[in-house]
Amino acid sequence: MSSDPFERPRAANGRAPDVFKTGGWIPMRQHRDVDEVDFAIVGTGAGGGTLAARLAEKGFSVVAFDAGPYFRPLEDFASDETAQEKLYWNDPRVVQGADPIVMGGKNSGKTVGGSMVHFAMVSLRFRPEWFKARSTLGYGADWPIGWEEMWRYYDQVERDLSISGPITYPWGPPRPRYPYRPHPMNAAAEVLARGCEAMGMKWTPTPLATVSAPRGEAHPCVYRGFCRFGCSTNAKQSTLNTYIPRAIRAGAEIRDLAMVGRIETDAGDRATGVHYHRDGQWRFQKARNVIVAGYAVESPRLLLNSATDRHRDGLANSSGLVGKNLMTQPNQAVYGKSKDEIRWNKGPPSLAITEHWNYDDEKDFHGGYCWMGQGPLPIEWAKTMTTSRGIWGDELRLAMQDYNYQVGVKMVGECLPSENNRVELADQKDRYGLPVAKITFGWSENDKALIRHALDQMEMSMEAAGVTDLFRQEEDANHLGGTVKMGDDRRSSVLDADCRSWDVPNLFVCDGSVFPTVGGVNPSLTIQAIALRTADRIEQLAAHGDL
Amino acid sequence: MTERSFPGYDVLDKRDTPSWNDATRSAIDARLAVPREPRFFSSDEFATLEAVCDRILPQPADRQDPVPLAAYVDAKIFSGQLDGYRFDKLPPQGEAWKIGLAALDHEARDRHNARFRDLSRADRDNILREMQQGRLEGDHWQGMPLKLFFMKRVVHDVTDAYYGHPTAWSEIGFGGPASPRGYVRMDKNRRDPWEAAEGKPGQEERALVENKHVV
Known part of the structure; x- marks a missing residue:
């Protein structure tokens, strides 16, 4: 074992960890705090990590900060649910409201590479209409970007991550072939397929960001099934082992264990750099532009914590919408027992998917959803059983012994934006003395109708597949969005189409919080496509002297 | 069943x-070496905690080395390992547990004139079930919402400890x-x-x- 990644920063002294080699290093260019870099990026996940690579490749000087450590998967990742909680943002946060959001592994990350380090690799495109949900489907809000343009960036990110997927995808406009062949289905995926076929619905092997053949220094996926706890073999194509190494090769600097607490602004409306905590002290990095990419809780929190006399309600908040319109995707499930041994812990958890209800509008509520195969490991499975069925004691211990026979499907659905759902600052302070986030959430009537519909449909499909002893997991949510939304109008959005603040022209936000609507699919591919687009737009703005 | x-x-x-890779070996070695003595709870609280764990996840009587559930709950709080969220209606984890354990002893005294740890399994289960259903009352709960405390703190912490242990993995064939x-x-x-x-x-x-x- 080499050094403790939590003890002191690894990215220092002109080098950064080589994520592909135990104890390995790669050279890294570094900047002094007093050097005014072109971009200070806060966060290195799907938004920030991707942008760091593309901006550095375009010749900009970049320093990207992450509050978490810089791991080498081969030496730092255990096959263990408990030990791998080190990947999550487990610092204090207060949750409240009618349906408080449980924060942690499903919606946060605190590591270089962000939550992609432990995401389930499901890599889906939005349905085209969702980019104009208000004008074409009559709900939510329109995005300031069109689907045709996004389609081109999806192509690019799918190539960059060597997505493994089916030859033809059953829904939506044509897309190019996925770069890598689909993964074989496990028994849990077969059950999903059987259920869909019985109901006359299409299904497909899930497009996944884990390689089905060698790629560079990454070996193909070995189907160990701990994907959501970090991939210890590097088969998963996360930001950590794709865009971040690219960023460093192109001259970007990554600073791990570096918590940004405040964005500094001048007497006018320009950001001048970021205050960050590293190596036991507060420091200040000068920057010509600042990009915030901390996801839907930390991004608004940083903007709110950066309030000044001139920006009393928080930075970039003349609309009053920073922290508002928090969305979380419904993540309910139906589980049951098979007569066959399923052993759902083998392989990526979601090897098959149906997007049927994302593309069928014969529903009496707004929004869509998909559902996919599941393979919860024992701790998560026990939590599902206790919270959904209220069981404990001998009943729980016996029920858990059916683990190898359990099977189920889980939705990822669309939640509608509402200003009542929000991220604010609490009175409580964190270890850096910064006010922590207070997160308020409750499902709307439309959300509840969508969830009911999905639970009914999933249950029917499981019954049709011959699964027995069914029960519903009614309480669960995952991916977030909406709290720093983009739009066409500065009164009703925080950012323009380029993810640039309407108020502070050299401040950008680029992560899941920019989504005006969340759609019914996992968000990472869309976040990365937006990051690729933002990098191109920044290059164009700079060329025209508009930056 | x-x-x-x-x-x-x-x-x-x-x-x-x-x-198993090296990182896994070292993580599991550390887990198996958890100190059996409390470092966060008093020994009195710890005895009540053990009597709770024993009902949330009863282990076979003939098991030679039962999973030391109370030790894991204590270790989690002692080491400052947080969940990443706190329900606004619940105090921080250590405080919530201390209030809850004292209140359980209070309930046991009121009903049976005994400590919670000295009650029969059935009597302990009855009190816990009433907590789960939110049917206990009194200032000794200090306003904690019982259902939330029971499912999201008590059951949460104890099952996390049990199903994070190799003994449980072997038991379910994982x-x-x-x-x-x-x-x-x-x-x-x-x-x-x-x-x-x-x-x-x-x-x-x-x-x-x-x-x-x-x-």
Whole structure:
């Protein structure tokens, strides 16, 4: 074992960890705090990590900060649910409201590479209409970007991550072939397929960001099934082992264990750099532009914590919408027992998917959803059983012994934006003395109708597949969005189409919080496509002297 | 329901196989070495905590080395390991547990004039079930919402500890750590030789033999 990644920063002294080699290093260019870099990026996940690579490749000087450590998967990742909680943002946060959001592994990350380090690799495109949900489907809000343009960036990110997927995808406009062949289905995926076929619905092997053949220094996926706890073999194509190494090769600097607490602004409306905590002290990095990419809780929190006399309600908040319109995707499930041994812990958890209800509008509520195969490991499975069925004691211990026979499907659905759902600052302070986030959430009537519909449909499909002893997991949510939304109008959005603040022209936000609507699919591919687009737009703005 | 059995299966037998990497070995070694004495709770609170854990996850009487559940709950709080969220209606985890344990003793005294730890299993279960249903009252709960405390604190922490332990993995026939080897046989009713074999009726002997070779 080499050094403790939590003890002191690894990215220092002109080098950064080589994520592909135990104890390995790669050279890294570094900047002094007093050097005014072109971009200070806060966060290195799907938004920030991707942008760091593309901006550095375009010749900009970049320093990207992450509050978490810089791991080498081969030496730092255990096959263990408990030990791998080190990947999550487990610092204090207060949750409240009618349906408080449980924060942690499903919606946060605190590591270089962000939550992609432990995401389930499901890599889906939005349905085209969702980019104009208000004008074409009559709900939510329109995005300031069109689907045709996004389609081109999806192509690019799918190539960059060597997505493994089916030859033809059953829904939506044509897309190019996925770069890598689909993964074989496990028994849990077969059950999903059987259920869909019985109901006359299409299904497909899930497009996944884990390689089905060698790629560079990454070996193909070995189907160990701990994907959501970090991939210890590097088969998963996360930001950590794709865009971040690219960023460093192109001259970007990554600073791990570096918590940004405040964005500094001048007497006018320009950001001048970021205050960050590293190596036991507060420091200040000068920057010509600042990009915030901390996801839907930390991004608004940083903007709110950066309030000044001139920006009393928080930075970039003349609309009053920073922290508002928090969305979380419904993540309910139906589980049951098979007569066959399923052993759902083998392989990526979601090897098959149906997007049927994302593309069928014969529903009496707004929004869509998909559902996919599941393979919860024992701790998560026990939590599902206790919270959904209220069981404990001998009943729980016996029920858990059916683990190898359990099977189920889980939705990822669309939640509608509402200003009542929000991220604010609490009175409580964190270890850096910064006010922590207070997160308020409750499902709307439309959300509840969508969830009911999905639970009914999933249950029917499981019954049709011959699964027995069914029960519903009614309480669960995952991916977030909406709290720093983009739009066409500065009164009703925080950012323009380029993810640039309407108020502070050299401040950008680029992560899941920019989504005006969340759609019914996992968000990472869309976040990365937006990051690729933002990098191109920044290059164009700079060329025209508009930056 | 009847107990399934995986005769002779011990996930720790795979410790030195390609299913465990160094990071896993060191994580599990540390888990098995958890200090058995409380560092956060007083010894009195700890005794009540043990009496709670014993009902949330009762372990077989003949188990030689039961999972020290209370020690894990204590260790989690002592080391400052947080969940990443706190319900606004619940105090921080250590405080919530201390209020809850004292209140359980209070309930036991009111009803049976005894400490919670000295109650029969059935009496302990009754009090816990009433907590789950939110039917307990009194200032000694200090306004904590009972259902939330029971499911999201008590059951949450105790089941996390139990199903994070190799003994529980062996009990349910879970393959356990799997890096770097992973798995090869993905279809239904197929097991890789390094997975648990179930001792279904009539197959106990075969399972016993197979489980001796999960390497």
